[in-house]
Amino acid sequence: MTEIWFAGGTVADGSGSEPSAADVCVEDGVITRIGTAPAGAETVDLDGMLLTPGLIDAHVHLGLSSPIRAQFGFQLSAAEIAADIFSTAGRTLDAGFTTVRDTGGIDGGVVDVIAKGKVRGPRVLSCGPVHCQTGGHGYYGAEWEPTELWETHHIPGLAALSLMSGNADELRRNVRESFRRGASFLKLCVTGGVVGGHDRLEDTQFTVAEIAVAVEEATARGTYVTVHAHNNAGIRNAVMAGVRCVEHGTDIDEPTAQLMREHDVALVPTFAVIDQIMDPGSLDVDPSTRERIAGARRRMATALRISREAGVRIGLGSDLLGAGQHRRGEELRLRAELESPMQALVSATSVNADILGIGETVGMIRVGMAADLVAWKRNPLDDARIFAEPDMVAFVVKAGRIMKGDTQ
Known part of the structure; x- marks a missing residue:
């Protein structure tokens, strides 16, 4: 294959080091090389643009790309759900994200068609359906509907929101089923959540022994468990059971952060979804959902600061829901306000790659790494609002292939 040089730009390599011309x-x-393009080489002229690693969103829900009330009410055809998923996948790539970790909602077929190039989209690591306890967070069936009918709402190969377990044996069976369907990691809901009608944020769900079953099964396959968790009791249960990562972490206090650091458990905060839910024109959810999230943004910002001071690895995830997922970089903008644009970029590249277990191949601009690259028309390190503007992404390169941008 012919060498292509991305020349004339400034490189922010994902390590946090000062950007430099290269x-x-x-x-x-x-x-294969970083330096100066030789005379006569085939080049893509960056004309001074900033070149970064492809961004990574560690908390996405591609399978929830349709209007939420209509999808949760099972009012949409499989064709419409598929169209919305594929549209979101393409928009995610165009926004500069070359890798995502889907934390619940898609079935294995979506991962396959994107990997085969039949649908434009980022590299996808997926847990398949999330795992929740009977009636816990992740279950959206009607109160009158028998529990055993919940899984009939799955669309095999396309959409599969959650599997419910009433005890450790059922959980073991269900996580094995997830792996059979192609999951590359597991996600459990160990506290209540925001978008849900059967629980409260302060609820804890699954016991330490039950969570440990999922960890045992994941470890047997060389992978890991991450958990949806808002309150400290649920987070501490998960840490003691051996999970690798905590999603959200809204109420993390200093003792919990220290425990996470001692056990090398990472945190993926999710700020963008809070703003999305609080905006009545952005996401069609029940008004009670907005009441649940009151104060969550402030508490999550405090948890971020506490976790950073404790030395916890902190990634980045948007958790966007519904049809409004095109401004995925909003998460970087929000994080930049709380820390810095460079810290947001590092969390969305090298740190996320490390949390996802793919840090040896993506997440940095280094010789020997996969060529996942993004060129920005304006410098987002000077103005973090640029991260949230897909039109500011001039080029997207995924594994060496130019997926967005005119090279002429």
Whole structure:
């Protein structure tokens, strides 16, 4: 394959180091040289643009890309749900995200068609359906509907929101089923949540022993468990059971952060979804959902500061829901307000790659790494609002292939 040099730009390599002028050579999907393009080389002229690693969103729900009330009310055809999923996948790529971790909602077929190139989208790591306790967070069936009918709402190969377990044996069976369907990691809901009608944020769900069953099964397959968790009791249960990562972490206090640090448990805060839910024109949810989230943004910001001071690894996830997922970079903008644009970029690249277990291949601009690259028309490190503007993404390169941008 011909070498292509991305030349004439400034490189922010994902490590947090000061950006510097450099040209990047790509061959067979891999970064092979970083330096100065030789005379006569085939080049893509960046004309001074900032070049960063492809962004990584560690908390997405591609399978929840349709209007939420209509989807949860089972009012949509499989064709419409599929169209919305594929549209969101393409928009995610165009916003500069070359890798995402889907934390519940899609079935294995979506991952496959994107990987085969039949649908434009980022690299997808998926847990398949999330795991929740009977009637816990992740279950959206009607109160009158028998529990055993819940899984009949799944669309095999396309959409599968959650599997419910009433005890450790059922959980073991269900997580094995997730792996059979192609899951690359597991996600459990161990506290109540915001978008849900059967629980409260202060609820804890699953016991330490039950969570440990999922950890045992994941470890047997060389992978890990992450957990949806808002309150400290649920987070501490999950840490003691051996999970790798906590999603949201809204109420993390200092003792819990120290416990996470001691056990090398990472945190993925999710700010963008809070703003999305609080905006009545952005997401069609029941008004009670907005009441649940009152004060959550402030508490999550405090948890972020406490976790950072404790030395917890902190990634980045948007958790956007419904049809309004095109401004996925909003999460970087919000994080930049709380920390810095560079810290947001590092969390969305090298740190996220490390949390996802793919840090040896993506997340940084380094020789030998996969050529996942984004060129920005304006510098988001000077103005973090640029992260949230898909039109500011001039080029997107995924594994060496230019997926967005005119090279002429």
